[in-house]
Structures are given as structure tokens and as C-alpha cells.
Amino acid sequence: MADIVVVFHSGYGHTQRVAQAVADGAQAVLLQIDGDGKLPAGGWEMLAAADAIIFGAPTYMGGASWQFKRFADASSKVWFAEGWRDKLFAGFTNSAAMNGDKYATITYLWTLAMQHHGMWISQGLMPSNNKAATRESLNYVGGYGGLMTTSPTDASPGEMSKGDLETARAFGERVATVASRWASSKS
Numbered sequence: 001m002a003d004i005v006v007v008f009h010s011g012y013g014h015t016q017r018v019a020q021a022v023a024d025g026a027q028a029v030l031l032q033i034d035g036d037g038k039l040p041a042g043g044w045e046m047l048a049a050a051d052a053i054i055f056g057a058p059t060y061m062g063g064a065s066w067q068f069k070r071f072a073d074a075s076s077k078v079w080f081a082e083g084w085r086d087k088l089f090a091g092f093t094n095s096a097a098m099n100g101d102k103y104a105t106i107t108y109l110w111t112l113a114m115q116h117h118g119m120w121i122s123q124g125l126m127p128s129n130n131k132a133a134t135r136e137s138l139n140y141v142g143g144y145g146g147l148m149t150t151s152p153t154d155a156s157p158g159e160m161s162k163g164d165l166e167t168a169r170a171f172g173e174r175v176a177t178v179a180s181r182w183a184s185s186k187s
């Protein structure tokens, strides 16, 4: 089985819930960036050992939270040594508005993966975009480049859409499937 790490920041717990669902689907380890933008002890080593890294950040003011960006900037040390070259990457974001400029965050996560010479895994589910679709349908938010989920500003993490969490789980499963194919093609 591939070694997958979900590295994420969450200011108020919503993105954390999504991260948990992604990790459940991918059978991945969770690595939380703290309120100062730092990883716990051993975090960089976990990332170095991973076959696939899934980035997660809430969308704040049309981009990733500053704590995630601090982590990203700190990864420049890894970048110098090309330490993440040819790893698999994927990304997700949660925000309050259905659009809310989430795609800007996904684009940033993709750019970070590209700077590290990585391979990007897309969201992988068709959107639920017909009249029969409901808020709890899979990929109702309609992401392609990465997983996008939505929680209204007055909703607690416990009130997140079950459909979004199922979508997150399916996204995690996709990363695990691709990662195991990738690992077997290298051996």
C-alpha cells in the first residue's frame, strides 16, 4: 500500500473534517499545520517518506490561509534539494460560498506541487450538475482540478454536507488507487 500524507491547515475545524474524510478514503496519515503555520515534530520526515502528498487549506480572501502559505514557503528547503521530485500530489479546499474563489486556492496548491516537480491527481468525479442533483449528491460543488467543499459561514464543522464528505472520501480513494498503480509501475 502506498504511503500517503494529508497535510492541511484548518482555522475553525471545517477543513479538518474534510481532511479526515480524505484521509479515511486514502488510508492516509493526517498532518496538521498549526496556528503558527508549523508542522508537528517529525512532520517533514513523514512528507519525505510519502509516495503521495495531499495538500488541504481553507480558502481565505481568495487563497490558501497564511498558515498554509508559511508551510509552503518553508518547503523551499525541500525544493532546493528536489526532495519531493516525482511524488504524487493532490489538493482540496473548503470555503463558505459555493464558488468563493476556491479555484484560486486549488490553482495555488497545484502550483506548489509543480514547483516541487510533482505529478498532480485530479478530483476524478463527474459533477452532479443536472436537475436531479441535490446538495448531498457526489461532487455537487463541481470541482475538477481538486476537491472543493462548501460550508456556510454559520454552519459548525458538525453540520458539513454529508455529500461533500462522501465526495472527500471518494477523492481520497482515488488518490490511493493512483498511488498504488504509480508505486507498482516503479518496482
Ligand SMILES: Cc1cc2nc3c(=O)[nH]c(=O)nc-3n(C[C@H](O)[C@H](O)[C@H](O)COP(=O)(O)O)c2cc1C
Binding pocket: 009, 010, 011, 012, 013, 014, 015, 016, 058, 059, 060, 061, 062, 063, 094, 095, 096, 097, 098, 099, 100, 101, 102, 151, 152, 153
Ligand atoms: C479570513 C477569512 C477569509 C475568508 N475568505 C473567504 C473567501 O475568500 N471565500 C469564501 O467562500 N469563504 C471565505 N471565508 C470563509 C471560510 O472559507 C470558511 O468559513 C471555511 O469553512 C473555513 O475553514 P476552516 O474552518 O477550516 O478554517 C473566509 C473566512 C475567513 C476567516
